Amino acid sequence: MEQISRLIAQMTLAEKLGQLTMTAADYAVTGPLITPVSEDAIRSGAIGNLLNLYGAGPTHRIQKIAVEESRLRIPMLLGFDALHGQRTVFPIPLAEAGLFDPAAWEATARLAAEECTGDGLNMTFAPMLDVSRDPRWGRIAESPGEDPFVGSVFARAKIRGFQSANLAGPGAVSACAKHFVAYGAVNAGREYASTDMSEAMLREVYLPPFRAAVEAGVTAIMPAFTDLNGIPMTAHVYLLQNVLRGELGFDGVLVTDYHAIAELLNHGVAGDLAEAAALALKAGVDIDMMSDAFRLGLPEALRRNLVAMEEIDTAVRRVLVLKERLGLFDDPYRRGRPDVGMTAQSRALARDIGARSLVLLKNGANSLPLAARKIALIGPLADAGAEMRGPWGGAGRIEDCVSVLQGLREAGLDIRHAPGVAIDTDDVSGIAPALELCADADVIVLCLGEAALMSGEAASRAYLGLPGAQQDLADAVFEKAAGKSVVVILFSGRPLAVPSLVSRAAAVLAAWFPGCEAGRAIADVLTGKVSPTGRTAVSWPRAVGQVPIFFGERPGGRPFNPKDHFTSHYSDVENTPLFAFGHGLTYGDFALSNLRVEPGNPLRVKVDVENRGARAAEETVFLFLNQKRAGVTRPVLELKAFGKIALAPNEQGTITLILPPPEGRAEVFVGPNAAFTSLLSLSI
Numbered sequence: 286m287e288q289i290s291r292l293i294a295q296m297t298l299a300e301k302l303g304q305l306t307m308t309a310a311d312y313a314v315t316g317p318l319i320t321p322v323s324e325d326a327i328r329s330g331a332i333g334n335l336l337n338l339y340g341a342g343p344t345h346r347i348q349k350i351a352v353e354e355s356r357l358r359i360p361m362l363l364g365f366d367a368l369h370g371q372r373t374v375f376p377i378p379l380a381e382a383g384l385f386d387p388a389a390w391e392a393t394a395r396l397a398a399e400e401c402t403g404d405g406l407n408m409t410f411a412p413m414l415d416v417s418r419d420p421r422w423g424r425i426a427e428s429p430g431e432d433p434f435v436g437s438v439f440a441r442a443k444i445r446g447f448q449s450a451n452l453a454g455p456g457a458v459s460a461c462a463k464h465f466v467a468y469g470a471v472n473a474g475r476e477y478a479s480t481d482m483s484e485a486m487l488r489e490v491y492l493p494p495f496r497a498a499v500e501a502g503v504t505a506i507m508p509a510f511t512d513l514n515g516i517p518m519t520a521h522v523y524l525l526q527n528v529l530r531g532e533l534g535f536d537g538v539l540v541t542d543y544h545a546i547a548e549l550l551n552h553g554v555a556g557d558l559a560e561a562a563a564l565a566l567k568a569g570v571d572i573d574m575m576s577d578a579f580r581l582g583l584p585e586a587l588r589r590n591l592v593a594m595e596e597i598d599t600a601v602r603r604v605l606v607l608k609e610r611l612g613l614f615d616d617p618y619r620r621g622r623p624d625v626g627m628t629a630q631s632r633a634l635a636r637d638i639g640a641r642s643l644v645l646l647k648n649g650a651n652s653l654p655l656a657a658r659k660i661a662l663i664g665p666l667a668d669a670g671a672e673m674r675g676p677w678g679g680a681g682r683i684e685d686c687v688s689v690l691q692g693l694r695e696a697g698l699d700i701r702h703a704p705g706v707a708i709d710t711d712d713v714s715g716i717a718p719a720l721e722l723c724a725d726a727d728v729i730v731l732c733l734g735e736a737a738l739m740s741g742e743a744a745s746r747a748y749l750g751l752p753g754a755q756q757d758l759a760d761a762v763f764e765k766a767a768g769k770s771v772v773v774i775l776f777s778g779r780p781l782a783v784p785s786l787v788s789r790a791a792a793v794l795a796a797w798f799p800g801c802e803a804g805r806a807i808a809d810v811l812t813g814k815v816s817p818t819g820r821t822a823v824s825w826p827r828a829v830g831q832v833p834i835f836f837g838e839r840p841g842g843r844p845f846n847p848k849d850h851f852t853s854h855y856s857d858v859e860n861t862p863l864f865a866f867g868h869g870l871t872y873g874d875f876a877l878s879n880l881r882v883e884p885g886n887p888l889r890v891k892v893d894v895e896n897r898g899a900r901a902a903e904e905t906v907f908l909f910l911n912q913k914r915a916g917v918t919r920p921v922l923e924l925k926a927f928g929k930i931a932l933a934p935n936e937q938g939t940i941t942l943i944l945p946p947p948e949g950r951a952e953v954f955v956g957p958n959a960a961f962t963s964l965l966s967l968s969i
């Protein structure tokens with residue numbers, strides 16, 4: 286720390302502001318504007334950090350300018366969004382959350398960190414921890430789903446994976462938990478819209494994953510673009526200083542989202558860049574990503590006494606401390622190795638995680654695993670390797686991605702393929718030729734859904750159905766199929782409201798975007814080589830009108846009662862989701878019984894599980910709590926634990942779940958998902 290104090294004492298204002306500036310290169314476009322990275326600005330110390338550059342060569346070259354040609358030789362933070370993989374692209378986070386497996390979540394982050402550091406990076410803008418209950422919002426794809434407990438376990442696993450036990454090590458990167466906070470609650474699901482909520486909702490639902498991230502030692506956090514109750518997060522003194530830094534004890538770096546400080550003018554809370562810069566600095570922001578507000582606005586803010594030099598020094602110190610903790614002063618070239626790319630091991634992990642992220646939503650008449658060999662593979666997502674990466678495919682190469690068509694053919698199936706329609710056009714001319722393939726096929730596999738960029742950032746949708754003419758294709762295939770089994774594979778960054786498609790299909794597999802090994806992972810499940818274990822980490826609506834829809838609702842004074850008109854319901858759709866949180870079928874047939882609670886602190890909740898099916902499979906079980914008379918109304922279900930058990934046919938086992946003792950009387954629920962009809966319960 287002495288070195289840092291000495292360094293700060295030597296720094297000019299311009300050099301200090303350079304450390305508080307992060308500029309984007311153009312290896313990926315993740316924001317509204319790009320300015321060419323000026324090597325002279327790095328040489329002069331005016332830019333101290335970069336994002337969206339990767340590769341050992343380019344990063345070492347740019348780091349060399351900072352370290353060997355600038356006056357103070359301060360190494361740069363080099364960040365990139367390896368949200369679900371760097372070169373090896375894993376399933377999107379919403380899909381990976383559905384593994385309900387912290388060890389897997391950590392393993393993919395660990396591998397992503399190895400590839401990021403191989404590419405010379407020392408920071409990644411991940412994990413995204415925004416609880417998401419509105420599938421109209423495209424960034425639900427990047428989230429761990431609707432539940433704060435899942436988001437908290439996910440946060441800890443990801444931060445362990447990215448930062449490892451030795452942050453200065455050659456394979457570790459600084460994680461950056463984002464987007465603080467409640468970005469998932471944008472008004473009407475529309476991207477970048479405002480958020481408004483009670484303090485209770487904020488603390489119960491949206492804060493917990495960030496609390497977990499801080500407890501796990503995350504070294505950077507990114508405030509959201511959005512305003513919460515009228516105050517933009519980038520300038521939110523109460524939430525950034527009092528709550529995040531004060532109450533939660535976060536002492537790391539706050540890096541803004543892309544261009545967010547300058548956008549305080551659009552929010553209407555700042556009259557010019559100097560005011561915007563002052564607001565952000567006083568809120569505790571340390572690094573200005575891509576708005577140049579600190580570099581251009583803080584000198585004027587100092588002149589106007591809007592900020593003090595001590596506040597600038599505090600931010601500079603936090604940035605330099607992070608660089609020191611990353612080992613950048615010891616060896617700025619520690620990270621970076623040539624030929625970073627997918628390996629047999631990374632592919633094997635991507636294939637395993639991919640298969641385990643698939644959610645078998647429906648399996649009528651046990652249509653899956655496929656018994657047939659002659660398959661008509663129809664739909665615009667069948668031969669679409671590039672789409673499999675999802676909206677944050679990052680540095681994943683299109684040529685590395687395995688399509689469904691390739692995966693099924695490699696599995697030795699006799700495939701006849703036609704796209705039928707494009708993903709999102711109204712051209713139906715390809716439907717007729719596609720139907721011809723159905724004639725002599727044993728099974729029809731329909732690959733439908735969204736393009737990768739129809740979810741993710743700046744990708745909200747007001748409707749949750751199939752895009753373009755895909756429903757026309759599906760209807761035509763169902764008509765033509767006449768008794769043949771139609772298996773639907775859905776690709777999307779969000780749950781889709783497709784009740785009629787589901788009712789007409791024999792089987793439905795939610796594939797989300799499974800990553801670069803998509804085709805092989807899907808073939809493994811379709812052929813029965815792998816029994817599906819994925820569960821949905823978010824409720825699936827029947828209609829967009831139900832949104833936001835989630836299991837943790839409060840009961841209200843008139844909970845739904847089919848016998849009483851004056852209770853909570855819609856006149857045109859059921860209250861329940863199409864598929865409940867946690868839903869996902871396997872190739873087994875599980876029965877739960879004998880729920881019991883062993884006293885102690887914590888309580889040990891046990892349930893017996895039997896696989897009555899003919900195939901080995903893995904069951905996931907959830908433990909919910911409903912707390913009674915807690916003074917304020919409590920959600921009808923609060924998720925407190927989850928566990929898994931793999932059982933051979935006719936094998937029995939017991940799952941033990943740990944439950945912190947509840948305040949007062951409560952009801953314990955245990956089951957395979959959040960649908961009340963599937964839960965065992967016990968009063969405690």
Ligand code: GLC
Nearest residue numbers: 315316366410463542543742
């Ligand atoms: C984007 C995203 C953020 C990302 C950042 C850098 O606008 O909002 O999630 O980390 O810019 O790419």
